[in-house]
Each structure stands twice: as C-alpha cells, then as structure tokens.
Amino acid sequence: MKKHQYETALEWTGNKGKGTVSYRSYNRNHSIHIKGKTHPIMGSSDPSFLGDPSRYNPEELFLSSIASCHMLWYLHLCAVNQITVTEYLDKATGVMSENENGSGSFIAVTLHPQVKVKDTTMITKATELHEEANKMCFIANSCNFKIGHAPKTTVH
Template identity: 25%
Template sequence: MTPHYYDVHLGWQYARLGQLSSPALTDTIEVATPPEFAKGMPGVWSPEHLLVAAVSGCFMTTFLAIAENSKLDFSDFDCRATGKLEETENGLMISAVHLFPKVVVLHDSDIEKARRVLLKAERHCLITNSVRSQVTMEPTIVVAITEFD
C-alpha cells in the first residue's frame, strides 16, 4: 500500500480558540483548550475530545468494513467512548480510551459472529494502533425485537 497523507490547517482565532480545516473537506471545526484547563472554553471541541473521537470513529469504520466482509447481518451500531486524561510519569496524557460499542443483530445466531467482528475491529483499528493510550472495549450485543402482525 502506498502512503496516504491527510492535510489539515489550524488557524488561531483568538484567546485559546482555533479553527481546524482541511482542503479535502468542506466543514471547519472550532478547537479550543477544554474548560478543565486555565482559560479553557466550554462548548468547543478540544484536542482531547478529538483524540477520543478519532479512536471511536476509526473503530466504527473498521467494524463496518469487517462486518461487511464477514456478512454480519446487523441493524444498528453505536459507540460511546470515554478518554481518561491523567498525570503520568511522562506528563499529562490521555492514558486510556474505553469504547462501549452496541451492536443490534437480527438473529440470535449472529451474536457470536458480532462478538468476533468487534474483537477483530478492536485489533485492527489503525488509530488505536497509532496511539500510546490503552484502548479497551466493553461491547453490548442485542437481538432486534421483531414485531409480527
């Protein structure tokens, strides 16, 4: 595989606020210091939020690709994620990201396949494999309720 490059531009606006853009994308994102830090701004995406979102988003897209290749029949997927910022011997860092994916399958017989696909997605997520944070997963798999007339 040839290397891929992802270009972004961050322009400082004022105080602790910047605007993130990419020539490949139409939308911009405001980025600021989180409110837990001095002069932080509430209600604005922080680098910490973006890191946790990158892990979660990569996990989802990896899951979707593997589910498609595995022919997993599911009706819904969502994933809550939590990042833990703490002081370490190397300074402040997001030391852990915990994923809480939920998959809704259509049949009881797909529960184990869904579990295998989730575990494979966890192992192969390229963002997870690119960060030093410990990434763990606590999946929930449920069977969709089918209504009959």
C-alpha cells in the same frame, strides 16, 4: 506498503489584542480547516485549561477518532463476515493523566459499542469482531496504551 498523506490547516483565532503576553491574555479558540470539507471544526482547549466549553477540544477529538476508526473497521468486518448490523452507537470514555509540570497523556480508553444485528445467530461473531477491528484500526495502532472494549450486542 501504501502510504497515505493527510493535511489540515489550523488557525488560532484567540488573540484578544495583546497576543500571549500572559497566560490569561488570550483565549484558546482556533479553527481546523480541511480542504474539500464544508465546515471547519471549531476548537478550543478543555475548560480546565481556560478553553471554551462550547467548542471541541483535542482530547474529545482524539477519543472520537479512536471510536470512529474502530466503528468503521468493525462495520467492514461485519459486512465481510455476513453479519448484518442495523444500529451502532458508542459512548467512548477516556482518562488523561496530567503530570505536575502540566504535560500529560491518555492512559485509558474504553469503547462501549452498542450494536444491533439482524438475528440472534449473529450475536457471538458480531461480538468477537470487536477484537479484530481493534487490531485493524489505524488510530488504535498509533496509541501507546491498550484500548478496552465493553460491547453489547443485541437483536434489532
């Protein structure tokens, strides 16, 4: 079995001078750096947890990780199966449930891929390949909930 290792560096940039003396004394801003990448990801918490709405939050990044991993496997499977995809757009949705103690977890994610293929003979197989992509996706395989799919396949 192959093993792949990943490394990121995260830096909290939200100290307003008093540190975490109280819940409102600091902001949630941080930057995520990945060696060899041009730009850091500017992050914060969700605005409902006092985050900066102009920055990416972990929940959005989690949802986008699921969607992009699915897309990459899907495109690979289409290429292997001689399905010519000309466009791919996904507007993924997710639901996180927050517990009384403030903890929480995602309980649902649904991908809504809108795929355009070269001709009508490819539509059925192109739609079926979403299920196979879900089985192959590294991120989906790491989740403890079922990921739903509502694909729409049309001809370019």
